[in-house]
Amino acid sequence: MIIGIGTDLASVERIKKVFSSEKRLRRIFTEEEICLFINKDGKYNWERAAANFSMKEAVGKALGTGLGRLKFRDIEILRNPAGQPVLTPESLEILKKHIGFENKFSVHLSVTHEGGFASGFAVAEGVVENG
Numbered sequence: 001m002i003i004g005i006g007t008d009l010a011s012v013e014r015i016k017k018v019f020s021s022e023k024r025l026r027r028i029f030t031e032e033e034i035c036l037f038i039n040k041d042g043k044y045n046w047e048r049a050a051a052n053f054s055m056k057e058a059v060g061k062a063l064g065t066g067l068g069r070l071k072f073r074d075i076e077i078l079r080n081p082a083g084q085p086v087l088t089p090e091s092l093e094i095l096k097k098h099i100g101f102e103n104k105f106s107v108h109l110s111v112t113h114e115g116g117f118a119s120g121f122a123v124a125e126g127v128v129e130n131g
Contacts, residue, residue, distance in 0.1 A: 006061025
């Protein structure tokens with residue numbers, strides 16, 4: 001059963017400007033996420049950072065709670081071997097508890113980049129048991 005869907009659009013330039021300090025970057029993203037943003041030349045790939053930011057926002061919207069009561073770092077988005085964005089198992093457990101969902105729960109993510117923007121999309125899905 002679909003619990004909710006969420007979408008968000010982030011400007012790559014805005015993300016670069018707002019999170020250019022190490023302190024601000026670490027307030028929003030986990031260490032493993034930050035490693036995803038570093039290119040081979042050691043510079044940040046701000047398009048990837050904007051992608052993760054937009055997906056975090058989309059997850060909050062899909063849960064129907066926004067990010068008001070959640071911390072950005074509670075939503076850790078990495079990539080599977082095929083490159084697909086996925087929530088870590090730890091993040092899924094945090095989100096599951098946050099919305100009070102005791103049954104099977106998952107979040108499906110998608111992202112796209114174009115013209116200086118990154119758009120994230122999330123679908124929260126759960127199994128509701130009768131009884």
